[in-house]
Amino acid sequence: MPGTFLVRRREEWRQIGIVAVYWGLLGAMFFVPAARNVFVFAGACYFSFLNSVVIHNHMHQGVFHSKRLNLLWRAILSFGALYPASANIPAHNLVHHHFDDDGDLDWAAPEHVRFRWNLLNLLHFPNVAGPRTFAGVQRWAASSRHPTFVNQYRLETAFAFGLTGLLFVIDFWTALFFVVIPQLYGARCILRINLIQHDGAVVDSEWNHSRNFVGRGFNWIMCNNGYHTIHHNRAGMHWSELAPAHQREVVPRMDPRLDERSMVWYLLRTYLLHPLRPAIGAQADAPAAQDDSLAPREARRAAADDSALAESTLAVS
Amino acid sequence: MAALALAVFWIHVLLIAAAAGQDLRDLVRLRRLLRPLTSPREGVVGLMRATVVRGDGPANTLARNVVEQVGRGKGDGTLYFSDAAHRSEIHGGALELGDGARVELGAVASDAALVWPDLATRAKVAAPSSSEQVTRAEPEARRAKGFQRAVQVELTTGQQVWIAGSWSSLPAVNQSTKASASGREALARAENTHAGSWRIEPGVAGQLLLSAIDPRRWLARKCWLIVAFILGAIAVAAACTVAALWPPLFDWVSMLGAGAALGFFLGVQPVGVSLNERVRTPDRAYLRGTWST
Numbered sequence: 001m002p003g004t005f006l007v008r009r010r011e012e013w014r015q016i017g018i019v020a021v022y023w024g025l026l027g028a029m030f031f032v033p034a035a036r037n038v039f040v041f042a043g044a045c046y047f048s049f050l051n052s053v054v055i056h057n058h059m060h061q062g063v064f065h066s067k068r069l070n071l072l073w074r075a076i077l078s079f080g081a082l083y084p085a086s087a088n089i090p091a092h093n094l095v096h097h098h099f100d101d102d103g104d105l106d107w108a109a110p111e112h113v114r115f116r117w118n119l120l121n122l123l124h125f126p127n128v129a130g131p132r133t134f135a136g137v138q139r140w141a142a143s144s145r146h147p148t149f150v151n152q153y154r155l156e157t158a159f160a161f162g163l164t165g166l167l168f169v170i171d172f173w174t175a176l177f178f179v180v181i182p183q184l185y186g187a188r189c190i191l192r193i194n195l196i197q198h199d200g201a202v203v204d205s206e207w208n209h210s211r212n213f214v215g216r217g218f219n220w221i222m223c224n225n226g227y228h229t230i231h232h233n234r235a236g237m238h239w240s241e242l243a244p245a246h247q248r249e250v251v252p253r254m255d256p257r258l259d260e261r262s263m264v265w266y267l268l269r270t271y272l273l274h275p276l277r278p279a280i281g282a283q284a285d286a287p288a289a290q291d292d293s294l295a296p297r298e299a300r301r302a303a304a305d306d307s308a309l310a311e312s313t314l315a316v317s
Numbered sequence: 318m319a320a321l322a323l324a325v326f327w328i329h330v331l332l333i334a335a336a337a338g339q340d341l342r343d344l345v346r347l348r349r350l351l352r353p354l355t356s357p358r359e360g361v362v363g364l365m366r367a368t369v370v371r372g373d374g375p376a377n378t379l380a381r382n383v384v385e386q387v388g389r390g391k392g393d394g395t396l397y398f399s400d401a402a403h404r405s406e407i408h409g410g411a412l413e414l415g416d417g418a419r420v421e422l423g424a425v426a427s428d429a430a431l432v433w434p435d436l437a438t439r440a441k442v443a444a445p446s447s448s449e450q451v452t453r454a455e456p457e458a459r460r461a462k463g464f465q466r467a468v469q470v471e472l473t474t475g476q477q478v479w480i481a482g483s484w485s486s487l488p489a490v491n492q493s494t495k496a497s498a499s500g501r502e503a504l505a506r507a508e509n510t511h512a513g514s515w516r517i518e519p520g521v522a523g524q525l526l527l528s529a530i531d532p533r534r535w536l537a538r539k540c541w542l543i544v545a546f547i548l549g550a551i552a553v554a555a556a557c558t559v560a561a562l563w564p565p566l567f568d569w570v571s572m573l574g575a576g577a578a579l580g581f582f583l584g585v586q587p588v589g590v591s592l593n594e595r596v597r598t599p600d601r602a603y604l605r606g607t608w609s610t
Contacts, residue, residue, distance in 0.1 A: 101399065104402075120335070124333075127332060127333050130586055143390050176579065
């Protein structure tokens, strides 16, 4: 195998480290009473969100050389978020990346929430995006050409809920407060990211469909998930390559208002300092953005489907 | 930690109830606009029952509701449909009110048209005519683009409908005819006079509604459904809270209450979304569905 030991790229150790820290924090709180404090709890919630970021990256490009190990890794990640990681294939890779479910709205479209007080939209978004996602996944699975999807999905569900259930049996209250709440926090925050990254942007546009958060520290810990426009347009590009690609391809074509240095400042500004939901702000594509450097969305969706199929199928490894 | 968990639980239950409240507000507003009229009045927006007497669209249709669908399957004899788009089209035509007055209706722009089909009729139209039809569709359903179709429900001549919009009288061309006769007789004797005739235009929040079902009754049923959901959600959340706080705290009853609260928290979200989909007005209600050989 080319590259590095066990993993496809050495940057993947960062993702493995994130998940290891997260499991360490959950384990500490569950087994060591002294660790049940606000700092460890807050850390576990944050790393749960990062665990969902790792799910996102892993479902685009597997971390390990071994496909079997990649499928096992999905189960481990599923426990961290209390949902099967493979749900990302239809929900994120196939529907969200193209903002379209066969002509209907993306399951995580910002339009699904409509409170005038914008903070309520941020809080409520997972309550609607989550169920729409899982209902959509069920519909997709019924007619999917992915032969192993349903079995893998069930295996991840069984592992995630089985292990969580076991922890409940061992110590109900500790499992509820110090495992399940962080799990749900991370899973719900990754849904909220859809609102944060797309609300007010123009999903019909090729370069103004997403908001980017370009702070260096933020992107180090977030494994470059702040560079969202280029990630949508070049889903096959490894996350470690997104920063230069954003500068090269996106910045010259995008509405500059969609680049934000700090997510914290954006959240404060958008959801606390301005109580009302801002109007659509981004412009349609500028003439410079209307080029043929991108394949049509249909072709990109087909490529994503093929890639997910190849990653999930052991027979072709 | 327990207080924090309960606070988060209640915030989200109330948010889900509030989102259902938004749907309720929209339906109540719409129902208020559909004021039932016994007879049309100049410049008034309201709802009347009528019979279609002429349709200017294809095959004499007055209007139609269209659901564009994509069917997908993996070759096991079942096709799963998803809705790609919902469209209402009003082609124009004429209707007759209960008192025999005639209503002229022009073609309406698609964004101002609301056509509510009878959902049972729509389900029948969407069903396959034979297992051969399913077999023929399967190869297309396995391709990336899927099997594409449009399910159309039409409002045609002779059909009873409800119509709502802004009413205005048509100028009478032959006043003597209007004075001597009314209703069907007048229309039959003087076809081109417009005696006792009305025009209806978009006026229900800028739209014109044509419905195959009683829209006020449909709206009332859905409003009560939402009210029941909101009250039920709050009642169950309250019951879970009482159980979770049952003394001694963190003992068996308390534990069962907390478990029920977690289950309810996870369960009320899909129920809320399902309610939101169920109260979509019939012009854009999800059809989806399956075909099997």
